[in-house]
Amino acid sequence: MTHQIPTGRRGFCRRGFLKAAAAGLGAPSIVPSSVFGAAAPSNRIHVACIGTGNQGSGILRRFMENDDVEIVAVCDVNTASYGYRDESQYLGREPARKTVDAYYGKKAGKSTYRACRTHIDFREVLARGDVDAVTVAVPDQWHAIMTIRAAEAGKDIYCEKPLSLTIAQGRAMVEAVRKHQRILQTGSMERSSRLNQHVCKLVRDGKIGQVKRVTTNVGFNNKVGPGPGWQPMPVPEGFDYDMWLGPAPLVPYHKDRCLYRFRFNYDYSGGQVTNYGAHSNDLAQWGLDMDDSGPVEIEYRRAVWLPEGSLFNTALETEFLCRYANGVELVCRTDKKPVGVRFEGTEGMVETTAYPWQARSEPASLIRAEFPSGKYSVDATSAHVRNFLNCVKSRQEPAAPVEVGHRSASLCHLGNVAIRLGRNVKWDPQREQFPGDDEANQLLTRPLRAPWKLADSV
Template sequence: MTSRRQFLQQSLAVAAPLIVSPAVLGADSPGNRINVAFIGTGNQGMGLLKRFLARDLGNVLAVCDVNEGSFGYKEPEHFYGRIPAKKMVDDAMAKKAKGGRSIRCDAVSDFREVLDRDDIDAVVVVVPDHWHRIITVMALEAGKDVYCEKPLTFSVADGRLMIDAVRKNHRILQTGSHERSNPVSQFVCQAARAGKIGRIKRMVTKVGFNNKISPPPGWKPMPVPSKFDYRSWLGPAPDAPYHQDRCLYRFRFHYDYSGGQITNFGAHCNDMAHWGMGLDTGGPTEIECQNASFLPAGSLFNTATQTRFRCLYPNGVELVCESGSEQVQTRFEGTDGWLQTGYDGTSASDPELIAGCPQKPRGIDDPHSSHLANFIDCVKSRAEPRAPVETGHASAVLCHLANAMIRLFPETGPHRIAKWDAANEVFVNDDAANKMLDREQRDPWS
């Protein structure tokens, strides 16, 4: 499908004279700027929108969220939603209007209004996980390029549908695995991949503990806020009574919408493990849950609070992912030394291994901003982005396999080793685990 922008560019290529004004071909010229919409303007969405505007990566023509605006996202003082997002865009555009550029930004509640627009080239999808596949596939089929936050998928089955939609429609998809645009992570993973510590034998990754407190058993439903479309927020998920701690930032602690910290932090640290091992699109041959703790039955949150799982890969490398301080995200242990990196910095068995490691950039060059910029660059050039759909799928699959084993842990206990057929994306002779590779979704979204 040819977008309005592509059609105009093709028309100009045919009709333009041999001598073209630099103003037409400049990086900031109207014909070279990408028109974008942000779908989801909560905690992460507002952060990405702020970075997108600060770096002036394109024109934001629309923002979309089922919440008009409210306090209480990740922290009580956070006031987010489509109206605060529109104000952020309008304020940024007002500063640029003095230079002769004025862009209208619309605020809508239904993402389909965004996808129906011919003047929007790309969308940034920052919604709860249970909406990722639906919105992304519909956007791809509408001819939009997509930046979709991690974890890319809500289930193993979602990933194949998303890969097929990207390739069939010849679209660009960037997974929001922003560590791929962090020069520190690039340095460490490339060093491990290049054999700087010899042959990798073992990797250890960390996922944070739950950072919010669940309402206890006996919690009571709450009235739905007047400016929040809760039915649309639920969408394909099972019907459930409203509570403020079910939505906004806290959706990640409910299996009906996410996968806990395994898919939150784990989508980064385990993606880095795959990256450093040189297995961007592969998977393990076996997986076992060694420990899992849950809140008391009847609590509003139901994802595991503490976990430890182990994987074995075809090359003999072992991966252990466990709850702990995510200040150390990923550690590579090889025959000739070790490397590790995280929010606390980077270290190694020999200081020479990290000589020349860059500092983590901040401001408009921070990893989130650079990852968005890479996406926009690829929308223009049609090159593959740093975290393409197959890579995002493989990292999410590992997290989903882990959650299948974690959720079965209360019944089966430790020492249950499941065999995984990565080529066919199925557990071998394990019906209980295979039932968790897909999620039932309510009509009309099924």
């Protein structure tokens, strides 16, 4: 479906540099035009990157490589440190700023160069008149607040998956993006892989017959956290811990709570069910044509937890089953296999995985006719970023718009609700409620630590 998003009060057009400068909200950057090749200033998208850690630094590079993008700011609560996904990664605000300045400096033929501004507080970024779009690549407890406020500020948004921390936050994000007529791309880059597009279209077009069963998988935890009795650590210099926690509960600092490892603590994320599940379950929803809906029942199968008091408190291993109104069953489980999805129908089967991106089908010709090797090596994240930039200009819906991101994240959250309660739950995907189930409905949302509120305007 192609859907045009009206330009609204601020679509993509050259915004008020002078107005912003006059308001003291950050002067425009001074990167010379020659750096951007054929991209005229009026056609250039000014991007600010919020969160420049493991994923944020990667997408920053993908944005920067486009000649019609100018990175005007980076924002991170960590000045610079090791301790991200791989110990060798040295990331944060200053390394990101240096990367941007070095890139433009090299293109401009200058050895010292300073154009990219740095911020610790994302609200300063959103107040700048010279920022058209933001990337949100921060822990999940921040996604809704930053997205909703960015939408209110008239920015377009590339927000990482899982789109939301809770189902209620996801719905609030959908409403804000629609209300303010913004472009939002969820960082589900699998949607920009031609191979996955082909796989999901095969399923939707009935090429494997009537779909009976879908299997998705999520990985095991790839980090080990401290067990019960862990001791708080001093907050490192240059790390704004209070602003890292934001709306999450105020608790003592430990390094394994924060950089990269936050995904294994329920206050900030939902474990591998939301981390990897946001990719594999997204593919499932897409193939099943359920992008604006979801299952009607979630069956609890299994969950393995660490001892009470461990810093990591999301499930180590899980399995749950989602039943859709049309009888299709989806089983999501922890597995060693690469993250992916398998669709089984009355006349065949097709499966696709990430890392490496490859697909297989029965009959084999379904895939091999289009992709003889079954593989696809184009960088899906670069394609996904390019799709977002095109949509910022055209105001068309991107590959993974806000409702898609919300519904795919919801499927993961629904699984987490069932495994946290240790029982089956019924779900109404239209009303987004667990009918007659107060205990489950309480897990639709989480309190925000004061003074944080989802929107600036309430």
